[in-house]
Amino acid sequence: MNEHRTEHPTEDGVALSGAEFWDSRYRESDRIWSGNPNTTLVRETAGLQPGSALDLGCGEGADAIWLAQQGWTVTATDISGVALDRAARHATAAGIADRVDWQQHDLGSSFPAGVFDLVSAHFLHSHGDLPREQILRTAAGAVAPGGMLLIVGHAGWPAWESAPDHDVHFPTPDEVLGSLRLPEGQWEVLISGEHERIQNDPEGRPTTRTDNTLKVRRSAG
Known part of the structure; x- marks a missing residue:
């Protein structure tokens, strides 16, 4: 997901659930996102031994x-059934359908079972009241011993946002780290910082966007 607002959107004055909103958003177009993996994910998982x-x-x-194409066995979750159906079709077309388990979850109320060698949360911002800190703490608990947690988020509104909500706070990497409440001595902080990337605005013009990255590794013992 890649949006951040503080109010639930409505349709004819009736508040939409998170699933209804995102289903509607995905139905607007045959493809919402680029179809390319996030560059930070590619960079920060380079050299890792594939696992779960x-x-x-x-x-x-x-x-x-x-x-999955790099050899990982993946559990992938989203709130939108429309997005998951689309993702499953893309996985079939890529020939790796058997390596991805697609699961629908509203992460504020349900979460995939198990522990994983890599837990990735990219741009986990959403419309409505998303309990992001709670979700990320649950995500940390799902990291296997010796495994990695990678959290990437926006550092602020994009330059093209015409009416940014200045009451919205985009947490810094250190703030995200603090909110995880990781047990002392059991995690190693590998990256906590901001980075710039190029993203096209709605008119297709390239612009610079600042994001932040937190990468932590759970101790093996």
Whole structure:
């Protein structure tokens, strides 16, 4: 997912659930996102031994499919059934359908079972009241001993946002780290910082966007 608002959207004055909103959003177009894996995921998993991976907020499946192509066994979850159906079709077309388990979850109320060598949460922002800190703490608990947690988020509104909500707080990497409440001595912080990337605006013009990355590894013992 890749949006962040504080109010539930409505349709004819009736508030939509998170699943209804995202289903409606995905039905607007045959493809919402680029179809390419997030560059931070590619960079930060380079050299890792493939194992089990959990992709939170997988959308149309680009990250999960890329991980499967690298040899990972992936559990991928999203709130939108429309997105998951689309992602499953893309996985079949890529020839890796048997390596990805697509699961529908509203992560604030349900979460995939098990532990994973890699847990990835990219741009886990959403419309409505998303309990992001709670979800990310649950995600940390799903990391296997010796495994990695990778959290990537926006550092602020994009330059093209005409009416940004200045009351919205985009947490820094260190704030995300603090909110995880990781037990002392059981985790190693590998990356906590901001980075810039190029993203096209709605008119297709390239613009610079600042994001942040937190990468932590759970101790093996």
